[in-house]
Amino acid sequence: xxxxxxxxxxxxxxxxxxxxxxxxxxxxxxxxxxxxxxxxxxxxxxxxxxxxxxxxxxxxxxxxxxxxxxxxxxxxxxxxxxxxxxxxxxxxxxxxxxxxxxxxxxxxxxxxxxxxxxxxxxxxxxxxxxxxxxxxxxxxxxxxxxxxxxxxxxxxxxxxxxxxxxxxxxxxxxxxxxxxxxxxxxxxxxxxxxxxxxxxxxxxxxxxxxxxxxxxxxxxxxxxxxxxxxxxxxxxxxxxxxxxxxxxxxxxxxxxxxxxxxxxxxxxxxxxxxxxxxxxxxxxxxxxxxxxxxxxxx
Amino acid sequence: xxxxxxxxxxxxxxxxxxxxxxxxxxxxxxxxxxxxxxxxxxxxxxxxxxxxxxxxxxxxxxxxxxxxxxxxxxxxxxxxxxxxxxxxxxxxxxxxxxxxxxxxxxxxxxxxxxxxxxxxxxxxxxxxxxxxxxxxxxxxxxxxxxxxxxxxxxxxxxxxxxxxxxxxxxxxxxxxxxxxxxxxxxxxxxxxxxxxxxxxxxxxxxxxxxxxxxxxxxxxxxxxxxxxxxxxxxxxxxxxxxxxxxxxxxxxxxxxxxxxxxxxxxxxxxxxxxxxxxxxxxxxxxxxxxxxxxxxxx
Numbered sequence: 001x002x003x004x005x006x007x008x009x010x011x012x013x014x015x016x017x018x019x020x021x022x023x024x025x026x027x028x029x030x031x032x033x034x035x036x037x038x039x040x041x042x043x044x045x046x047x048x049x050x051x052x053x054x055x056x057x058x059x060x061x062x063x064x065x066x067x068x069x070x071x072x073x074x075x076x077x078x079x080x081x082x083x084x085x086x087x088x089x090x091x092x093x094x095x096x097x098x099x100x101x102x103x104x105x106x107x108x109x110x111x112x113x114x115x116x117x118x119x120x121x122x123x124x125x126x127x128x129x130x131x132x133x134x135x136x137x138x139x140x141x142x143x144x145x146x147x148x149x150x151x152x153x154x155x156x157x158x159x160x161x162x163x164x165x166x167x168x169x170x171x172x173x174x175x176x177x178x179x180x181x182x183x184x185x186x187x188x189x190x191x192x193x194x195x196x197x198x199x200x201x202x203x204x205x206x207x208x209x210x211x212x213x214x215x216x217x218x219x220x221x222x223x224x225x226x227x228x229x230x231x232x233x234x235x236x237x238x239x240x241x242x243x244x245x246x247x248x249x250x251x252x253x254x255x256x257x258x259x260x261x262x263x264x265x266x267x268x269x270x271x272x273x274x275x276x277x278x279x280x281x282x283x284x285x286x287x288x289x290x291x292x293x294x295x296x297x298x
Numbered sequence: 299x300x301x302x303x304x305x306x307x308x309x310x311x312x313x314x315x316x317x318x319x320x321x322x323x324x325x326x327x328x329x330x331x332x333x334x335x336x337x338x339x340x341x342x343x344x345x346x347x348x349x350x351x352x353x354x355x356x357x358x359x360x361x362x363x364x365x366x367x368x369x370x371x372x373x374x375x376x377x378x379x380x381x382x383x384x385x386x387x388x389x390x391x392x393x394x395x396x397x398x399x400x401x402x403x404x405x406x407x408x409x410x411x412x413x414x415x416x417x418x419x420x421x422x423x424x425x426x427x428x429x430x431x432x433x434x435x436x437x438x439x440x441x442x443x444x445x446x447x448x449x450x451x452x453x454x455x456x457x458x459x460x461x462x463x464x465x466x467x468x469x470x471x472x473x474x475x476x477x478x479x480x481x482x483x484x485x486x487x488x489x490x491x492x493x494x495x496x497x498x499x500x501x502x503x504x505x506x507x508x509x510x511x512x513x514x515x516x517x518x519x520x521x522x523x524x525x526x527x528x529x530x531x532x533x534x535x536x537x538x539x540x541x542x543x544x545x546x547x548x549x550x551x552x553x554x555x556x557x558x559x560x561x562x563x564x565x566x567x568x569x570x571x572x573x574x575x576x577x578x579x580x581x582x583x584x585x586x587x588x589x590x591x592x593x594x595x596x
Contacts, residue, residue, distance in 0.1 A: 026401055065398055065405030071416025072377055074409075076370035099425060100363055100395055101455040103324055107363030111372075118369025127397060129427035129450060131457020152427060157399040159429020163475075166466050173464065180460075 005122055005148035005197035006221060007190035009091055012058035013252060014245075017290040018238065020093065020223070021053045021282060022256025023062040023081060027069070029261045033274055039073035042066070046081045048271065049260055052278040054088035057286060059122070061223075061254050064096035079119045091122040093150060093223060093252075099127035105134050109141035113149075123148035125201060125223070129163075132180055139198065143187045148197030148221075153178055153213060156203025156226030165209075174209065175216055182217035189219065199223045199251060202240055204232030210240030214250065218242070222251030228258030228285065234292035241293065248293035255285045303420055303446035303495035304519060305488035307389055310356035311550060312543075315588040316536065318391065318521070319351045319580060320554025321360040321379060325367070327559045331572055337371035340364070344379045346569065347558055350576040352386035355584060357420070359521075359552050362394035377417045389420040391448060391521060391550075397425035403432050407439035411447075421446035423499060423521070427461075430478055437496065441485045446495030446519075451475055451511060454501025454524030463507075472507065473514055480515035487517065497521045497549060500538055502530030508538030512548065516540070520549030526556030526583065532590035539591065546591035553583045 025042035034045045046062070053060060062085075067078035082092045098108040111117060112124045126138050126149050138149045154164050154174040164174045178200060185198025196219050202210045204226035214222075227237040234253075241250035258281065265277035323340035332343045344360070351358060360383075365376035380390045396406040409415060410422045424436050424447050436447045452462050452472040462472045476498060483496025494517050500508045502524035512520075525535040532551075539548035556579065563575035 024402070026405075028401070063398075063402055063405075065396070065402045065409070068373075068409045069405045069416065071409070072370045072374035074416065075366075075373045079370055097396070097398055097425070098363070101453070101457075103326070104322070104361055104363045107324075107361075107367045111363070111366045111369070118367065118372065127395070127425050127427050129425050129461055130453050130455060131460035131462075133455065133457035133460075155399070155428050157428060157431065159399075159431035162429035162431075162478075163427055163461070163471065164429075166464070166471065168464050168466065173461065177461075 002144065002146035004188065004190035005142065005146055006188065006195040007192040008122070008146065009058060009197070009221065009252070010190070010193045010195055010249070012091060013249065016056060016058045017286050018251065018253045018293065019057045019282070019286045019289050020059045020061050020252040020254040021049065021057055021259055022254045023049060023060050023260065024256045025066045029257070031266055031274065033268060033271065039070040039077045043077040043080050047084060048275055049278055050081070050085050050088055050090065052275050053282055054090055056282055057090070059091035059093055059252055060085050061093045061095050064094060082119055082121055086120065093123040093125070094121040095125045097125050097127045097152065099130055099134055101130060101134055102137065105137040106141070109138045113138065113141040113145060113147040115145050123150055123197065123199065125150045125152070127152050128177060132184060135184060139184065139187055142197065148188060148199055150199035150201050150223040151181055153181065153200040154202050154206055154209045156205045156230055160203065175212055178213045178216040182220055185220055194219050196220050201225065204237035204253065205230060207236040207239035214240040214242065224251060224253040227253045228255040234288045235296060237289065238292045238296060243297050246297060248297055253289055259285050300442065300444035302486065302488040303440065303444055304486065304493040305490040306420070306444065307356060307495070307519065307550070308488070308491045308493055308547070310389060311547065314354060314356045315584050316549065316551045316591065317355045317580070317584045317587050318550040318552040319347065319355055319358045319557055320552045321347060321358050321558065322554040323364045327555070329564055329572065331566060331569065337368040337375045341375040341378050345382060346573055347576055348379070348383050348386055348388065350573050351580055352388055354580055355388070357389035357391055357550055358383050359391045359393050362392060380417055380419055384418070391421040391423070392419040393423045395423050395425045395450065397428055397432055399428060399432055400435065403435040404439070407436045411436065411439040411443060411445040413443050421448055421495065421497065423448045423450070425450050426475060430482060433482060437482065437485055440495065446486060446497055448497035448499050448521040449479055451479065451498040452500050452504055452507045454503045454528055458501065473510055476511045476514040480518055483518055492517050494518050499523065502535035502551065503528060505534040505537035512538040512540065522549060522551040525551045526553040532586045533594060535587065536590050536594060541595050544595060546595055551587055557583050
């Protein structure tokens with residue numbers, strides 16, 4: 001039987017802590033060491049990061065936009081990255097923020113979460129703007145295959161306030177969504193844990209909001225962006241987590257730039273030096289987050 | 299100098315009427331004539347539709363999901379379709395509903411709207427859920443290259459009500475968005491017409507809402523889904539259009555299933571027969587919409 005995504009993810013965060021390594025091959029930050037950015041070059045770069053992350057963290061989160069930038073060969077690089085990471089026993093949360101109606105949503109869901117997915121991932125980020133019904137095809141694809149989804153709830157950017165925080169009937173929209181998402185996410189609940197693999201994207205830059213979302217949705221794992229380069233610290237990042245077995249638990253915290261483009265890596269003279277810098281940055285963030293989950297447990 | 303997308307689109311709708319042919323290679327509807335659905339087969343099928351549509355309609359709208367379904371080879375097929383259509387003098391509105399923060403949004407924008415775009419399109423559909431700031435990279439990429447965007451405002455599906463219609467301060471959110479989008483869209487205004495290439499996706503299934511959006515945003519072109527298979531008629535589809543030069547003008551109306559999978563095409567025994575059925579369905583929809591733009595002009 002296929003194990004639920006929530007159970008698979010929690011098993012790994014209990015071993016490695018909540019760090020998720022973001023794979024965002026931003027052309028403007030691409031290290032000279034790997035040559036001019038191209039679909040092939042970013043695949044080689046990502047392979048080096050996956051090698052450094054394997055056996056150290058629970059999951060990676062590739063950012064689809066920076067692969068699509070290179071067109072179909074970029075998508076081939078993304079498929080390679082997802083496959084390589086999964087072969088290295090890392091869970092893959094693809095950050096593609098897809099969303100559409102009915103049969104179109106099913107197209108996206110089958111592409112990334114289906115049994116015969118062309119680009120198989122463990123979870124996919126989804127945009128809920130078109131309504132609750134548009135999430136169902138993603139849930140339907142994820143459920144039988146032990147996959148998850150991560151739905152935008154309260155994002156980490158300033159513009160999140162424009163729609164997500166509008167007050168409706170005395171509460172912000174993101175809270176209304178959280179309550180509804182919680183109900184929708186029941187089919188993705190694990191058998192071994194109480195967590196649901198219907199994750200919420202809840203930004204580290206808004207810790208109070210994360211706590212409110214947690215109250216409204218006690219069993220949904222969080223995918224927390226905004227830690228590190230976007231300005232939020234580890235304590236803020238885990239503010240929506242809850243005490244379980246002497247630590248805080250409740251999802252994963254993504255770090256992209258701070259772990260994949262640290263200064264020491266950008267200035268590295270060899271791939272060995274570069275990979276050591278990546279390993280150090282991953283270890284630093286992992287330790288920072290683990291300490292926060294222990295410091296704030298009471 | 300690069301001509302604005304709004305001017306290029308209006309020139310064509312004045313010649314051909316408002317029909318936009320949706321290219322949605324839905325695997326469940328794929329005609330037997332073209333063999334088993336695959337990335338190659340859908341490219342051949344789409345080529346046949348483009349050939350039938352060239353010189354007959356203003357634009358096509360490929361649905362990214364049904365190409366992504368086939369992975370990187372599907373994306374290669376999408377690139378082929380976009381290139382073939384543009385070579386045939388059809389404008390291409392890619393329906394990919396992308397959206398993300400800052401540099402990530404720029405990645406998507408460069409991929410589809412940039413000067414050296416890997417998959418060059420004339421316009422791209424965009425999801426605004428993450429806030430107004432997240433639209434700016436798309437505008438910035440579109441503006442200098444004579445491209446446009448089509449931002450989800452009030453979609454055609456029932457679930458549109460869940461977020462887009464929530465009442466905020468006495469008006470639904472989609473109207474608030476329309477007003478703000480109107481301001482943001484000024485850089486994409488044409489030189490030859492008063493229209494802006496910052497289009498709004500405003501569903502044909504909600505004609506009253508379309509009229510309200512038009513009042514709030516007099517110069518934004520509409521991309522109207524929901525006509526035909528989704529249940530709305532031609533009169534409803536053009537309800538957000540306004541009288542100009544003895545006809546109604548204001549955007550394009552998409553038809554996918556009704557023109558690309560008509561019954562006569564599904565049962566065709568040869569590609570000639572199939573293409574004749576496609577041509578007939580396109581002509582029928584074009585005529586239906588043109589009549590509505592003339593019937594409702596007063």
